[in-house]
Amino acid sequence: MRRLLWMALCAATAACAGPIPGTAGPRQVIIGFAETTDSAAPATLTSLAHTSQVAVSFVAAISPRSAAYRLDCPPADPACEKAIAALRAHPGVRYLEPDRIKDSR
Amino acid sequence: MKATLPLGAALLALAALNAVPAKAAETPEARVIVKLKSASPLKQIQAAGRVQTLGQRIGIAAQLINQPTPDTQVMRASGISSEALAARLAQESDVAYAVPDRIKTIRALPNDPLLSHQWYLQAASSTQPAATGAQNAWNLTPGSASVVVAVVDTGVRFDHEDLVAKLLPGYDFIANDLLSGDSDTGRDADANDPGDYLSSADLANTALRTLCSNPASTHGSSWHGTQVAGIVGAETNNSRGIAGIGGATRILPVRALGKCGGYDSDIIAGMRWAAGLSVSGAPANPNPAKVINLSLAGSGSCSAAYADAIAEIRAAGVLIVAAAGNETGAVEEPANCAGVLAVAGIRHAGTKVGYSSYGSQVGISAPAGNCVNVGTGQPCLYPFINTINLGTTVPTSNGYTGINAVTIGTSFAVPLVSGSAALMLAANPALGEAELARRIKLTSNPFPTDSSLPACPTVTTDGQCNCTTATCGTGMLNTAAAVAAALDGNALNPTVVISLPDSPVKNTSLSLSSGSSSAAAGASLVSWHWVQLAGPATGSFGADTPSTTFTAPVAGDYILRLAITDSAGRTGVQDVTLSVLDAAPRSSGGGGGGAPDLTSLAGLATLALLAHRRRQHAHPAQP
Numbered sequence: 003m004r005r006l007l008w009m010a011l012c013a014a015t016a017a018c019a020g021p022i023p024g025t026a027g028p029r030q031v032i033i034g035f036a037e038t039t040d041s042a043a044p045a046t047l048t049s050l051a052h053t054s055q056v057a058v059s060f061v062a063a064i065s066p067r068s069a070a071y072r073l074d075c076p077p078a079d080p081a082c083e084k085a086i087a088a089l090r091a092h093p094g095v096r097y098l099e100p101d102r103i104k105d106s107r
Numbered sequence: 108m109k110a111t112l113p114l115g116a117a118l119l120a121l122a123a124l125n126a127v128p129a130k131a132a133e134t135p136e137a138r139v140i141v142k143l144k145s146a147s148p149l150k151q152i153q154a155a156g157r158v159q160t161l162g163q164r165i166g167i168a169a170q171l172i173n174q175p176t177p178d179t180q181v182m183r184a185s186g187i188s189s190e191a192l193a194a195r196l197a198q199e200s201d202v203a204y205a206v207p208d209r210i211k212t213i214r215a216l217p218n219d220p221l222l223s224h225q226w227y228l229q230a231a232s233s234t235q236p237a238a239t240g241a242q243n244a245w246n247l248t249p250g251s252a253s254v255v256v257a258v259v260d261t262g263v264r265f266d267h268e269d270l271v272a273k274l275l276p277g278y279d280f281i282a283n284d285l286l287s288g289d290s291d292t293g294r295d296a297d298a299n300d301p302g303d304y305l306s307s308a309d310l311a312n313t314a315l316r317t318l319c320s321n322p323a324s325t326h327g328s329s330w331h332g333t334q335v336a337g338i339v340g341a342e343t344n345n346s347r348g349i350a351g352i353g354g355a356t357r358i359l360p361v362r363a364l365g366k367c368g369g370y371d372s373d374i375i376a377g378m379r380w381a382a383g384l385s386v387s388g389a390p391a392n393p394n395p396a397k398v399i400n401l402s403l404a405g406s407g408s409c410s411a412a413y414a415d416a417i418a419e420i421r422a423a424g425v426l427i428v429a430a431a432g433n434e435t436g437a438v439e440e441p442a443n444c445a446g447v448l449a450v451a452g453i454r455h456a457g458t459k460v461g462y463s464s465y466g467s468q469v470g471i472s473a474p475a476g477n478c479v480n481v482g483t484g485q486p487c488l489y490p491f492i493n494t495i496n497l498g499t500t501v502p503t504s505n506g507y508t509g510i511n512a513v514t515i516g517t518s519f520a521v522p523l524v525s526g527s528a529a530l531m532l533a534a535n536p537a538l539g540e541a542e543l544a545r546r547i548k549l550t551s552n553p554f555p556t557d558s559s560l561p562a563c564p565t566v567t568t569d570g571q572c573n574c575t576t577a578t579c580g581t582g583m584l585n586t587a588a589a590v591a592a593a594l595d596g597n598a599l600n601p602t603v604v605i606s607l608p609d610s611p612v613k614n615t616s617l618s619l620s621s622g623s624s625s626a627a628a629g630a631s632l633v634s635w636h637w638v639q640l641a642g643p644a645t646g647s648f649g650a651d652t653p654s655t656t657f658t659a660p661v662a663g664d665y666i667l668r669l670a671i672t673d674s675a676g677r678t679g680v681q682d683v684t685l686s687v688l689d690a691a692p693r694s695s696g697g698g699g700g701g702a703p704d705l706t707s708l709a710g711l712a713t714l715a716l717l718a719h720r721r722r723q724h725a726h727p728a729q730p
Binding site for chain 2: 064105
């Protein structure tokens with residue numbers, strides 16, 4: 003059901019039809035989904051990649067509706083910003099935030 | 108010389124020894140902690156007198172043992188059990204609560220040898236007004252092993268002798284193996300801290316260098332989680348090292364920070380797991396925490412990822428306490444998220460310590476460690492004394508930070524608050540996270556003012572300033588008062604202050620006001636109800652509003668009551684005596700000249716007496 007929802011959302015976007023470019027240099031983000039999602043499932047990763055037009059790898063789960071992912075694009079690359087914008091615009095994505103480093107204080 | 112007792116004497120001695128416990132068992136000794144309501148007339152006398160009077164009311168001879176807070180007395184009496192004495196005292200109308208004092212062995216300070224250097228646990232004083240008074244709080248509760256504080260940090264050294272008995276099995280949420288630096292792959296069940304040092308080999312690793320924002324040099328291990336865990340819950344009264352503020356509180360170590368820190372995703376996942384929420388790939392947490400300690404921070408506004416998790420965690424009834432940051436600037440993430448109890452750092456003197464971040468999101472301030480007169484060869488006078496591993500990189504033997512070490516940071520203010528919250532939960536397990544935060548704020552001590560410093564947010568060149576409630580929270584953490592408030596169901600009731608007219612005269616419309624009354628943090632005053640309790644005749648009130656009128660038909664003393672209810676449905680009550688005169692006193696102005704006659708002097712004396720009585724009745728909360 004969860005995969006179906008995500009794939010249905012994906013199918014409704016033009017991004018799904020495009021290639022999945024892979025570029026060097028990772029950028030780690032947190033994605034919050036609109037619904038409970040199997041965040042590590044291949045179908046989810048494929049859909050994210052189709053939407054963003056960059057390779058996406060699963061990093062770690064946070065909650066049933068959020069996880070950390072690595073976008074395979076250099077942070078300074080405009081294509082990376084486009085990928086993030088595309089993911090944020092997707093109706094299945096509630097939020098996308100940079101996965102920043104915190105430190106002890 | 109060999110001593111030999113005759114048989115008869117030995118038997119008598121044995122009989123006498125046996126008689127002592129038998130006699131003690133027949134004569135119970137009661138110890139009770141009692142708090143007076145704000146309107147109690149007993150608050151105008153010394154603590155010993157309060158206890159004596161309370162005892163007289165119920166027909167027993169009671170003595171004061173100590174006074175943990177200004178409103179709270181510990182008392183003893185013979186010939187009655189603690190439970191029975193508490194029950195009888197609780198029926199007194201001006202007693203807020205009375206509970207048995209079951210922790211007799213805690214009367215003496217714990218025997219941890221470094222306790223005397225833990226200045227921040229001592230009672231506040233003129234030389235260290237920021238001290239938390241935790242030692243007095245231990246007279247109210249020793250803490251509870253059923254209360255769990257999660258320390259989301261670098262992990263801990265499970266083999267530290269002052270922590271080992273207090274640690275629960277935690278979890279390592281660091282997914283990135285470069286940051287983690289342990290021998291495990293990804294997240295795992297080992298929350299041990301392997302050291303967060305950065306070596307030359309680490310610097311040579313391009314990926315790790317990038318993660319660490321290209322550091323210029325290597326650094327040693329901080330053992331930060333071990334330090335923080337010790338402040339919360341180092342084993343107390345074990346003849347070793349330091350005492351944790353949380354007494355018997357247990358620690359749940361959650362490892363989320365490694366070399367150069369940790370990703371938000373790992374911190375958030377660790378926070379959720381700590382609260383008992385599910386995280387895919389991690390087993391269910393068998394020991395959910397009631398308090399989450401975040402001695403960590405980073406730049407940025409509160410992200411949706413944190414906001415989401417914080418809402419879930421709060422819904423689970425878990426309090427989140429976080430460091431404001433050490434940037435002498437805006438409060439950092441996640442302390443700047445709504446629903447987090449953000450902690451700023453203050454010096455021993457109560458002023459903002461230079462490095463502490465500050466701002467409107469701060470809820471409370473607490474000592475963060477500061478150094479005074481530090482120069483070559485001089486000690487840091489107000490540091491923290493923490494549990495630590497002594498290895499510079501990888502772990503070696505365990506120990507403590509030195510009493511002269513510069514052990515400072517808002518990281519260390521946070522566990523003082525977390526441990527205080529744990530004590531409050533031990534005293535009253537029914538408290539929710541919002542009630543914990545409210546009581547901590549409500550009971551804080553007001554900030555002092557140093558005339559040489561500007562008021563925050565203006566700061567000196569080294570970042571110091573006089574804290575304000577707009578920049579450093581409601582005040583300075585007062586652990587003893589917070590725990591007392593946890594026991595007190597009335598602690599959050601509105602404070603009612605009634606102002607009376609100067610020269611009340613019969614058959615005139617007298618103005619009464621309550622404009623100085625206040626509600627607890629997060630609440631507002633919503634309704635007012637004025638009534639007359641006693642008097643020579645029945646007077647009449649105006650509307651039930653903050654300010655009203657009262658008309659007394661005859662002269663005499665009228666006892667009036669105002670009950671104010673706040674938006675949370677809590678009601679505060681205050682009674683005052685209004686001494687109404689037959690006629691207005693003659694004015695002393697105008698006419699001047701002649702010496703006063705005896706009648707005038709007598710009238711003035713009467714007025715002075717009446718005014719004195721009115722002040723006493725109008726402000727019974729002032730001792």
